[in-house]
Amino acid sequence: MLNESVSLPVDDLITDLKNALAQSGSAVLTAEPGAGKTTRLPLALRHESWLNGRRIIMLEPRRLAAISAARYMAAALGERVGETVGYRVAMDTRVGPRTIIEVVTEGVLTRMLQHDPSLEQAGLIILDEFHERNLHADLGLAFTLESKSLLREDLRILVMSATMDPEPVAALLGGAPVLSSAGRSYPVETYYEEGESAYTLYRRSSGRIEQKLAATIIKALHRHEGHALVFLPGVREIRRVQDELLASSEPLLRQTDIVMLHGGLKPEQQDLAVRPGPADRRKVVLATSLAESSVTVDGVNIVIDSGLMRTRLFSARTGMERMETLQVSVDAADQRRGRAGRQRPGVCYRMWSSEEHRHLAEARTPEILQSDLAPLALEVASWGTSVQELYWLDQPPAASYNQAVELLKQLEGLEHDGRITEHGRRLAQMGTHPRLGHMMLKAVHWNMEREACDIAALLQERDILSSTAAGIDLAHRLETLQGKGCYTADRHIIERIKEWSARFYKQLSHVQHQDSLHESSKEKTDSKHNTSTHTQYAQVHAEYAPGDDWLGMLVSLAYPDRIAKNRGDGKFLLRLGRGAHIPVYRGQAEYVSTSSYLVAAELDDNGSESRILLAAGIHEQSIRQIHADQIQTVRAVAYDAERESVSARKITRLGAIELSSVNDPLPSAEDIQQALLAAIRERGLGMLQWSRAALQLRQRIDCMHRLDPDYPSVDEQQLLNEAEEWLLPYLQGMRRLSEVKKLNPAELLANRLSWEQKQRMDQQVPTHIQVPSGSRIPIDYTDPERPSIAVRLQEMFGCTSTPLIGGRVPLTIQLLSPASRPVQVTNDLESFWKEAYFEVKKDLKGRYPKHYWPDQPLEAQATNRFKPRQ
Incomplete structure (x- = not known):
């Protein structure tokens, strides 16, 4: 009852x-x-x-x-x-x-x-x-x-x-x-660490916080009765703190059981941490966030919170997930604190300051906003609707969701239009990440189901070996799981992985059985098309038997987007275009780093190049066979700077990876023109031969564009953007930039204008202006907003007002001495004649006494000689 x-x-x-x-x-x-x-x-x-x-x-x-x-x-x-x-x-x-x-x-x-x-x-x-x-x-x-x-x-x-x-x-x-x-909890007294927080120490000391945590645990056990629950970000930190406590000479710890609580333990081990222990012994439970809620660890009235949590963050920029250790949010910290008051009054030691607490995020970020959405996208497609039609508390981010959809297409789970395929339905039935499900389903064609299930179980768990000791080669992990090789791992983790492998194999067998029943009863035309595709895939892969790179082949089915090509010195180019490298441990280069190609099963997302954490080698022939439907042969026509000519090649590539490249003897004329145009854009318009006339025409058009936006812009970037219109047709038959340099830019720019535009520009923005002396003076349009001329002052006598460009822009006039030296700059001649002229006249008359310096300049005759002709 x-x-x-x-x-x-x-x-x-x-x-x-x-x-x-x-x-x-x-x-x-x-x-x-x-x-x-x-x-x-x-x-x-x-x-x-x-x-x-x-x-x-x-x-x-x-x-x-x-x-x-x-x-x-x-x-x-x-x-x-x-x-x-x-x-x-x-x-x-x-x-x-x-x-x-x-x-x-x-x-x-x-x-x-x-x-x-x-x-x-x-x-x-x-x-x-x-x-x-x-x-x-x-x-x-x-x-x-x-x-x-x-x-x-x-x-x-x-x-x-x-x-x-x-x-x-x-x-x-x-x-x-x-x-x-309201809850039923006892009061919990909170202590803050006012010195250096565990998070600061973690970031500064490459994750090592065990000494600080162990000292706090011992201090708390001395001050308070009862059992302690310690929150740590992950298993690595749990083990380090456990080792620190077990190595301590503190007498109190001899009567204390140090137990772990995390998701990687067997159920009976988790029960051991939760259930009451012997009455004469105290207990310290080192736990992950698993113990935050819905679980009461019996007898606990001391909580020690590191303030750290570990979560997976997905980057839409790189298409990869990474494990990140972050500070807890306020709601998570309160959940942890509440564990101390479930059964009696308790205490909570927070390994951060009260000031730092005020700056914590109020709530944790929902997984839907920061996680890999491939499993969600597959479920939505299997549900038979679009993500926009469902009701969400937080809408899945478009960039992450679109990347998830593209991945599912690579895994054959979705059609090009986003509809789920028959293979996609099998992936959904596998009940694991689509990557791993795809690998296991495809392994059936090579009779490698057992191996694929082992690999899937390994990849979904944390790494069973230390990378500093065993390197990054996935083969070492598989050998250890199978009881081979020279490495050892935690027995309980190995057992758990084997259980997962057996579960995967059972589920795979179930899906195969259901699939065979489904295939035998299908009658719909569209389903037959899917069946034929599936059968064709099976035949192709059955003919290509796995070789010594079978491990890399299987992993490439799960991570087709992480196939990478060796660039030397431990550096690789990933299919998605991002760089990656293999770290060197203890001065030893990783053997897998010598592979021409590899598949990165795990890598981080830090810095300009990702660090490869787990990988398997693969041959180019295997890539070509397994991923043939995703390999493209493209014609690449580009300007070769060394040969100073356009070169053309046929490139076979998988994403950003170039598998092979051969000369293309017959590139199209259009491709050659586009390659030349790309080279011009890269080098800029300065590579063309700009004569003085060409520069002036460009400046005049620029000035006219400011007066009338219907005239084309001749800004450098705009000209480059519109080069297809004014430059590309003239590149026909050329293959070298030296030939391009023979083009006349003035002619090309003039051809952008209609006859009417040319006539109007000649009227409103002329090349020269005739001054009162009769001389034709060239107009400088270097500054299109302030067109200018340089003219001897005597040639402007009698000019009562400033000439206008385009009917509204005053011409800036640089007035020169008889020796052509500047004496005054103005765009208001009327004011100059009334005021400044007489001061200038005094100076010039003293230096050039033989020249003509009238007292009434507006009534005087302009001249380009010493004195006007009589």
């Missing part, structure tokens, strides 16, 4: 929650840690009439939390798991015909919806700990909302969290009621 004698805070909300779900069909519940939402509410709702005999499906984002919740609820009913309450997690399912409440983990709900979009067996979907915003939680909610909208109006949805802002979710659910509950 359900023990209701112990009151929990959410009990006060049960009636309101039942009414909300009955009337509105959906609800949002926020409840602080310890309120009992995870284990009390599903049991309280299991008898509601609107369930109509259907099940309650509750999504828990973490495996350990799902199993713990199911066990707790089953025990509360006095039953075993698998009766009224069951669970479905990776590699473990406990449900039966009487099961009403199913607790499932990431991906399971998505698989249920893909198999049965109407979810006929479910009456209520609960998404617990929704604040973690995992990719599958967002995807599951999007699919559930569409199922409810189109197929199941009676399907109820409940979203629960401890630290989430409920309003956006309520709005997404169509204005769902929001209910809130």
